[in-house]
Each structure stands twice: as C-alpha cells, then as structure tokens.
Amino acid sequence: MKLTRRNVLGLTAGAAAFAVAGARVTPALASAEDAEKMIMEFTGGATPGEGKVSLNTPEIAENGNTVPVSVSVESAMEGDDLVESVIIFADGNPSPAVATFHFTEMSGEALATTRIRLAKTQNVIAVAKMKDGSVFMDKKQVKVTIGGCGG
Amino acid sequence: MASKPRIKVPKSASAGEVITIKTLISHEMESGQRKDKDGNPIPRKIINKFTCTFEGQTVFECDLDPAISANPYFEFNAKVPASGTFKFTWLDDDGSVYEAEAPIEVK
Numbered sequence: 001m002k003l004t005r006r007n008v009l010g011l012t013a014g015a016a017a018f019a020v021a022g023a024r025v026t027p028a029l030a031s032a033e034d035a036e037k038m039i040m041e042f043t044g045g046a047t048p049g050e051g052k053v054s055l056n057t058p059e060i061a062e063n064g065n066t067v068p069v070s071v072s073v074e075s076a077m078e079g080d081d082l083v084e085s086v087i088i089f090a091d092g093n094p095s096p097a098v099a100t101f102h103f104t105e106m107s108g109e110a111l112a113t114t115r116i117r118l119a120k121t122q123n124v125i126a127v128a129k130m131k132d133g134s135v136f137m138d139k140k141q142v143k144v145t146i147g148g149c150g151g
Numbered sequence: 152m153a154s155k156p157r158i159k160v161p162k163s164a165s166a167g168e169v170i171t172i173k174t175l176i177s178h179e180m181e182s183g184q185r186k187d188k189d190g191n192p193i194p195r196k197i198i199n200k201f202t203c204t205f206e207g208q209t210v211f212e213c214d215l216d217p218a219i220s221a222n223p224y225f226e227f228n229a230k231v232p233a234s235g236t237f238k239f240t241w242l243d244d245d246g247s248v249y250e251a252e253a254p255i256e257v258k
Contacts, residue, residue: 065220065221066220066221067220070226077230090218093218094184095216095217095218097216097218098216098218098219099213099214099215099216099218099219100213100214101211101212101213101227102209102211102212102213102214103211104208104209104210104211105230106205106208106209106210106211106229106230107210107211107227107228107229107230108169108170108228108229108230109169109228111227111228112211112213112225112226112227113224113225113226113227114213114219114220114223114224114225114226115219115220115223115224116218116219116220117182117217117218117219117220118218
C-alpha cells in the first residue's frame with residue numbers, strides 16, 4: 001500500500017475509532033487490574049501461594065452495604081512463624097483496597113472480622129504476609145443483590 | 152461526630168489466654184464515591200486507622216479504606232499475659248481521635 005494522503009487519513013480514522021472503543025472498555029476491567037497491581041505491590045512482586053489463609057464470606061450478600069468478612073491465617077504467632085499483615089481487596093469496587101490488618105505476637109491468633117461494602121458481585125481477596133516474607137492468598141466470590149457504594 | 156464506642160472485652164482471663172475482643176463505633180464512613188442531590192461529590196470522611204494496645208504494646212491494628220461499612224466493626228483476638236488495660240484508638244480523616252479503654256483481670 002502506497003502512503004498516499006487518502007490512505008493515511010483512512011488509517012488515522014480507524015485508529016481513532018479503535019482508541020475510543022478501547023477507552024470505553026477499560027473502566028470495567030480497571031479495578032480487577034488495580035487489584036492485581038496492588039497485590040503485587042503488597043507482596044513485593046512475589047506470587048502468593050495457596051493455603052494457610054482462609055477467608056470467610058457469605059456466598060450471597062443481599063445488602064452490599066454491610067457484608068461480614070472474616071479472615072484467619074494458620075500460624076503459631078510466635079518467633080518466625082508470625083503473620084505480619086493481611087490485606088483485603090474487592091476487585092469489583094471503584095477502589096479495590098478494603099483494609100489492612102496488622103498483627104503482633106500479642107494478637108495470639110491471626111484472626112479478624114469486619115464488615116465491608118461491595119459495589120456488585122465480585123471476588124474478595126485476602127493476602128497474608130508472614131514474617132519470613134512468604135505470602136499466601138485466598139479468594140472468594142460474593143454475589144451481591146444490592147450494591148453498596150451509594151451509586 | 153462519632154458517638155461513644157462500644158467494646159466487648161471479657162472481665163477476666165487466665166494468664167496467657169487468648170481472648171476475643173469486639174468493637175463497634177458509630178461513624179458514617181462517607182466513602183467519597185457518593186453524590187448529593189445536586190450531583191456534587193460528597194467529600195470522603197472515614198476513620199482511616201484503628202489501633203488496639205495492651206499496656207503500651209500493640210495488639211492489633213487496621214488501616215481502613217472507604218470500602219469498610221458505616222459503623223466500623225472489628226472482631227479480633229488478643230493474648231493476655233497479665234492484668235492490665237486495653238486501649239483502643241480510632242483516627243478520623245478530619246483529625247479527630249476517638250479513644251476507649253477496657254480493663255482485664257488475670258486470675
């Protein structure tokens with residue numbers, strides 16, 4: 001194809017249309033990507049392992065404004081076998097960060113319960129960082145009937 | 152804004168026992184995502200940090216994001232080495248600090 005004025009114009013228009021379509025699709029995925037990015041930031045690039053962490057959520061939340069979420073991590077909570085922090089994400093919320101729990105030896109057990117807001121049906125993710133640097137993750141899907149972000 | 156926090160700590164425990172603590176504080180936890188009836192965004196105003204200490208030692212801390220429900224509720228565990236007092240602190244976006252205490256006796 002020769003680089004004529006007509007061809008160049010056609011290509012540019014096509015590229016512009018593609019860019020617009022792309023921009024429209026991104027927001028829906030942005031939060032899940034943000035969540036991935038934030039998990040990586042939290043773990044320092046390490047991929048979290050399975051197990052150890054258990055996340056307890058209801059399967060169906062009728063009201064997204066208060067969804068009880070409980071997380072526990074298997075650990076002796078002494079010496080090197082200590083859970084330092086657990087971070088909770090919701091990958092379908094306008095902003096995926098939910099809360100970060102920090103534990104100490106004084107906690108006795110790495111266990112915490114709170115109530116969170118979920119905008120729509122989505123995954124809730126818990127990532128735990130141990131004192132030795134290892135990371136573990138658990139993920140649960142919660143179906144939300146009424147969204148909880150005041151939209 | 153926030154009313155007196157409600158705290159549930161057992162009155163007594165045996166030395167070294169792990170107990171469960173429950174706390175609840177009234178707060179609207181305005182997420183910053185909502186709009187008023189004129190379409191203007193309502194500014195974010197949440198409690199952004201909760202801390203529990205026992206005789207100066209940190210037991211449990213939480214950084215809160217706007218996805219925490221109104222009237223933040225926490226349930227967590229604590230080891231009780233000796234008689235003493237648990238102190239609870241909530242930090243508000245506007246700089247307010249809400250505090251509460253609960254004593255525990257080791258038998």
